[in-house]
Amino acid sequence: MAFTAPKETYSGKVFEVAIGTDKTAVFGGENVLPFHSFEGNIPHRPVIAYEIQDVPPDDWPETVKKVYEGVSGDPVTWAKYCQDTLNAQAIALRLVGTHPDRENRSPEDAAKTVKDVLAAINVPLIILGSNQIEKDSAVLVSVSEAAKGKNCIIGKAQEGNYKTIAAAAMANNHKLIAMSELDINLSKQLNILITQMGFDKEKLITDPMCSALGYGLEYTYSVMERIRLAALTQNDTTMQPPMLADVGMYVWKIKETQASESDLPQWGLLAERGIAWETITAGSLLMSGAEFLIMRHPEAAKAVEKFIDELM
Amino acid sequence: MALTGVEIFKLLPKTNCKKCGHPTCLAFAMKLAQRQASLDACPDVSEEAKKVLGEASAPPIRSITLGSGDKAVKMGEENVLFRHEKRFVNPCAFAVEVKDSMSDDEINKIVDDVLNSEIDRVGQKLRIDAIFVSNASNDAGRFEGVVKAIASKAPAVPLIIATNNPAAAETAVKAVADKKPLLYGADESNADAMANIAKTYKIPLGVTAKGLDALTALTEKIKGLGVEDMVIDPCAKTAKEIIEANTYIRRAAIKKNFKALGYPVITLAQRDDKMLEALIAALGVTKYSSIVVLSSIKKWKNLSLFTLRQNIYTDPQVPMQVEQKVYKIGEATPESPLTITTNFSLTYFIVSGEIENSKVPTRLAVMDCEGLSVLTAWAAGKFTASKIAQFIQESGIENEITHKELIIPGYVAILSGAIEDKLPGWKVTVGPREANALPAFLKSRG
Ligand code: B12
Ligand code: SF4
Numbered sequence: 223m224a225f226t227a228p229k230e231t232y233s234g235k236v237f238e239v240a241i242g243t244d245k246t247a248v249f250g251g252e253n254v255l256p257f258h259s260f261e262g263n264i265p266h267r268p269v270i271a272y273e274i275q276d277v278p279p280d281d282w283p284e285t286v287k288k289v290y291e292g293v294s295g296d297p298v299t300w301a302k303y304c305q306d307t308l309n310a311q312a313i314a315l316r317l318v319g320t321h322p323d324r325e326n327r328s329p330e331d332a333a334k335t336v337k338d339v340l341a342a343i344n345v346p347l348i349i350l351g352s353n354q355i356e357k358d359s360a361v362l363v364s365v366s367e368a369a370k371g372k373n374c375i376i377g378k379a380q381e382g383n384y385k386t387i388a389a390a391a392m393a394n395n396h397k398l399i400a401m402s403e404l405d406i407n408l409s410k411q412l413n414i415l416i417t418q419m420g421f422d423k424e425k426l427i428t429d430p431m432c433s434a435l436g437y438g439l440e441y442t443y444s445v446m447e448r449i450r451l452a453a454l455t456q457n458d459t460t461m462q463p464p465m466l467a468d469v470g471m472y473v474w475k476i477k478e479t480q481a482s483e484s485d486l487p488q489w490g491l492l493a494e495r496g497i498a499w500e501t502i503t504a505g506s507l508l509m510s511g512a513e514f515l516i517m518r519h520p521e522a523a524k525a526v527e528k529f530i531d532e533l534m
Numbered sequence: 535m536a537l538t539g540v541e542i543f544k545l546l547p548k549t550n551c552k553k554c555g556h557p558t559c560l561a562f563a564m565k566l567a568q569r570q571a572s573l574d575a576c577p578d579v580s581e582e583a584k585k586v587l588g589e590a591s592a593p594p595i596r597s598i599t600l601g602s603g604d605k606a607v608k609m610g611e612e613n614v615l616f617r618h619e620k621r622f623v624n625p626c627a628f629a630v631e632v633k634d635s636m637s638d639d640e641i642n643k644i645v646d647d648v649l650n651s652e653i654d655r656v657g658q659k660l661r662i663d664a665i666f667v668s669n670a671s672n673d674a675g676r677f678e679g680v681v682k683a684i685a686s687k688a689p690a691v692p693l694i695i696a697t698n699n700p701a702a703a704e705t706a707v708k709a710v711a712d713k714k715p716l717l718y719g720a721d722e723s724n725a726d727a728m729a730n731i732a733k734t735y736k737i738p739l740g741v742t743a744k745g746l747d748a749l750t751a752l753t754e755k756i757k758g759l760g761v762e763d764m765v766i767d768p769c770a771k772t773a774k775e776i777i778e779a780n781t782y783i784r785r786a787a788i789k790k791n792f793k794a795l796g797y798p799v800i801t802l803a804q805r806d807d808k809m810l811e812a813l814i815a816a817l818g819v820t821k822y823s824s825i826v827v828l829s830s831i832k833k834w835k836n837l838s839l840f841t842l843r844q845n846i847y848t849d850p851q852v853p854m855q856v857e858q859k860v861y862k863i864g865e866a867t868p869e870s871p872l873t874i875t876t877n878f879s880l881t882y883f884i885v886s887g888e889i890e891n892s893k894v895p896t897r898l899a900v901m902d903c904e905g906l907s908v909l910t911a912w913a914a915g916k917f918t919a920s921k922i923a924q925f926i927q928e929s930g931i932e933n934e935i936t937h938k939e940l941i942i943p944g945y946v947a948i949l950s951g952a953i954e955d956k957l958p959g960w961k962v963t964v965g966p967r968e969a970n971a972l973p974a975f976l977k978s979r980g
Contacts, residue, residue: 435842437880502839
C-alpha cells in the first residue's frame with residue numbers, strides 16, 4: 223500500500239503579536255501545531271526575552287548569577303549588557319523588589335526603573351510584577367503609564383487583579399500577559415473576562431503557568447498542547463493568543479540547578495546541569511506550543527536558538 | 535483502527551451455525567468488534583479472514599523488544615498522539631554510540647559509563663538503556679571483536695548492531711545472537727541479505743530509507759521476506775525533518791492503521807554541540823521516537839533527559855506516588871522535628887529535598903492522599919484534620935519521638951486548630967507555605 227502523508231487541516235490560527243517600537247519583535251501567527259511547517263504556515267520564530275530584575279539577583283544560583291556579575295547591580299547596565307553583548311531580542315524586567323516581603327519598593331520607584339531601562343535600550347521590554355496580587359495591581363498600573371507608547375508587554379494579570387492591570391495596559395496601549403493556574407478552563411475563562419472589559423484579544427499573551435522539568439513540567443506541557451489544539455482544530459478564538467513559557471524563574475529555584483557536585487556526584491557537573499535544565503525545559507515547552515520564552519542563562523538561550531534554527 | 539461489526543461480519547462464514555456460542559454470525563461479529571470475544575471460537579472461519587482480522591486487531595504500533603533478560607526494553611504499542619488523551623506506553627530508550635574505530639580504552643570508558651548511568655529519581659531507576667555499536671572501521675573482524683567485548687563487559691545491556699554490510703552484520707550478530715540485539719542497517723541495497731540474518735537469528739531489524747515512501751516500500755518488502763519485527767528510521771536529519779517524519783509515522787499508524795509504518799522509530803540525535811544534542815533527544819522523547827541514539831552520555835545530560843522522559847511518560851490520570859510512611863531525613867533522633875505532607879511524588883521529593891538542604895535531621899510523615907499535592911488533596915477532602923490525626927495515631931510515631939509537635943504545610947494553616955482538637959496533647963505548628971523556605975524555618979528553630 224502506498225504511503226499518503228496524513229496531513230491535518232486546521233481551522234484556526236494563533237494571533238500574531240508585535241512588541242516594541244524601535245527594534246520590534248513579532249511572534250505567533252502560525253496556523254499549525256508547533257513546528258508543523260509541513261502542513262501550514264509559520265511566519266515567525268518563537269522569541270526569547272532575557273530576564274533581568276530591579277534588584278540584584280542575590281537569590282539566583284551561582285551558575286546564572288555569575289554570568290551577570292558586574293552588570294546586575296543596576297537594571298540599566300544589566301539591560302544594556304543583555305541587548306548589546308548578548309544580542310537579546312527582548313528584555314523582561316521583573317520587579318521582584320516591589321514585593322512586600324522583599325525590598326517593598328514603591329510603584330513610583332518601579333516606574334522610574336522602567337523609564338530608565340526604556341531610555342537605555344531599543345529592543346522591546348516586558349515588564350513583570352513580583353507576583354503579589356495586591357501589590358502588582360498598584361505597581362503594574364504605574365509602570366504601564368511610565369512606559370506609555372512603548373508597546374511593551376505588561377504582566378501578569380491574574381484572576382485576583384486582572385481588572386486594574388488590564389485597564390492600565392489598555393489605556394497605555396500595551397500587550398498583556400494573562401496567567402492562570404495550570405488548567406485549560408481557568409485559562410480560557412480569564413481570557414474571556416479580560417476581553418469582556420473591552421481588551422483586544424489579539425493583544426493578549428496566555429501564560430498557563432510554567433513548571434520546571436521534573437517539577438510538574440508534564441502539566442504545563444499538556445495544558446499547552448490542549449490550548450493549541452483548541453485554538454487550531456476547534457478555532458476557539460479565546461485560546462488563540464500566543465503562549466508564554468516563563469522558564470527561568472521556575473528552573474533556577476530547584477535543586478538540580480543548585481546542588482553541588484560533591485553532594486550529588488551522580489548528577490554530573492553543576493554548571494552544565496543547570497544550563498541543561500533550563501535548555502530542556504524551554505525546548506520541551508516549544509514542542510508543546512510556547513511562542514514566547516523568558517530565560518536567564520545566555521548559554522541556555524543560545525542553545526534553544528540553535529534548536530529553533532533547526533526546527534524552522 | 536479497528537474494524538466495525540459489519541466489516542467483520544462480511545468476513546465470517548455467514549451460516550449462523552451457533553458453534554461459537556452466539557445465535558448468529560452477526561451477533562458474534564459485534565462481540566468481536568467490542569473485543570468481548572475471540573475469533574478462535576468460530577471453527578469455520580477461513581484462513582483469509584483470520585489474517586485480515588488478526589492484522590486489524592493488532593496494536594497500531596508493533597510491540598518490539600530490544601535485548602533480552604532484566605534490562606530488555608519494550609518499545610511500540612502506542613495508541614495516541616497526545617499524552618493528555620491516554621498515557622504514552624513504552625518510554626523511549628536512550629542508546630549511546632560506540633564506534634568500533636575508537637580505541638579499546640575509549641570503548642571501555644563508554645561501557646563503564648553506561649554501567650554506571652543508573653540514577654534513582656522519584657522512586658524509579660533510570661539508565662542509559664542500550665549501546666549502539668557502529669562499524670565505522672569498515673573492518674568486519676574489528677566489528678565482531680568490539681561487539682563481543684562489549685557483550686562480555688556489559689552482558690545485560692541491550693545492543694544495537696549498526697552496519698549496512700551484511701557480511702559484517704552476520705558475524706557480529708552471530709557472536710551475540712542470544713542477547714537478541716537489534717540489527718540496524720537494512721536499506722534498499724541489502725534488504726534481502728539483512729532480512730535473512732534477522733530471520734535466521736530471530737532478532738528485530740532496523741530498516742532505513744530516505745523518506746516515508748521509500749520506507750513504506752522497504753518495510754513491506756522485508757515483511758514479505760518473513761521479518762515481522764522492525765524498527766524504522768526515516769533518515770530525518772534536522773529537527774525540522776525529524777518532527778515531520780515522526781508525526782507522519784505516528785499519525786499514519788494510529789489514525790489510518792497504516793501497518794507499513796506501524797513500528798517503533800529510531801532517531802540518531804548525535805551532534806557535536808552537546809546542548810543541541812540534548813535538545814534533539816528531547817524532541818525525540820516528546821515527539822514519538824522509541825530509541826534515541828546519543829554521541830555521549832554526560833551525567834548532567836542523562837539526568838535532564840531521564841527526567842524529561844519520566845515526565846512525558848507519566849500517566850496523566852494517575853499521579854506518581856510514594857509509599858505512606860514516616861521517613862527519616864538525616865540522622866533523625868527522637869528529639870528531631872516531625873513534619874507532614876502528602877504522598878504525591880513531586881511534593882515528597884521537593885519537601886524531602888529541602889529538608890535535606892536544611893541539614894537539620896527531621897522526620898517527614900508522608901500520608902497517602904492518592905498521589906495528590908497538598909492543596910489538591912486538601913480541596914479533595916483527603917488531607918483533612920481527622921484523616922491526619924488518624925494517620926498520626928496509627929503510624930505509631932508517638933513511641934519513637936520524645937515530643938508531640940507536628941509541623942504542617944503553610945498552605946493548610948487553617949487545619950491547625952482542628953488537628954489539635956483531634957490529637958489530644960499535640961501541638962500543631964504551621965510551617966512555611968513554600969518548601970524552599972523550609973531550610974531557614976528548620977534552622978531558626980535551633
Ligand atoms: C496540578 C493540579 C491538579 C491536578 C492534580 C495533581 C496532583 N497530583 O496533585 C489535578 C488536575 C488532578 C487537580 C485536581 C483538582 N484540583 Co488542583 N491543582 C493543581 C495545581 C495546578 C498544581 C498542584 C501541584 O502539583 N503543586 C505542586 C506541589 C509540589 O505542591 P504542594 O503539594 O502544595 O507542595 C508545596 C507546598 O505545599 C509545600 N509543602 C508541601 N508539603 C509540605 C510540608 C511542610 C511541613 C511544609 C512546611 C511545606 C510543604 O512545598 C511544596 C512546594 O513549595 C494547583 C494550583 C497551583 N499552581 O498550585 C491546583 C489546586 C491545588 N487545585 C485545586 C482544586 C480545587 C482542585 C480540584 C478540587 C478541582 C479542580 N479545580 O480541578 C481537583 C481535586 C482532585 C480530586 N481528585 O478530586 C485548587 C485548590 C484550592 C484551594 N486553594 O484550596 C488549586 C490551588 C487551584 C486553584 N487555584 O483553584 N489539580
Ligand atoms: S461459529 Fe462461525 S459460522 Fe457459526 S455462527 Fe458463529 S461465527 Fe457464524
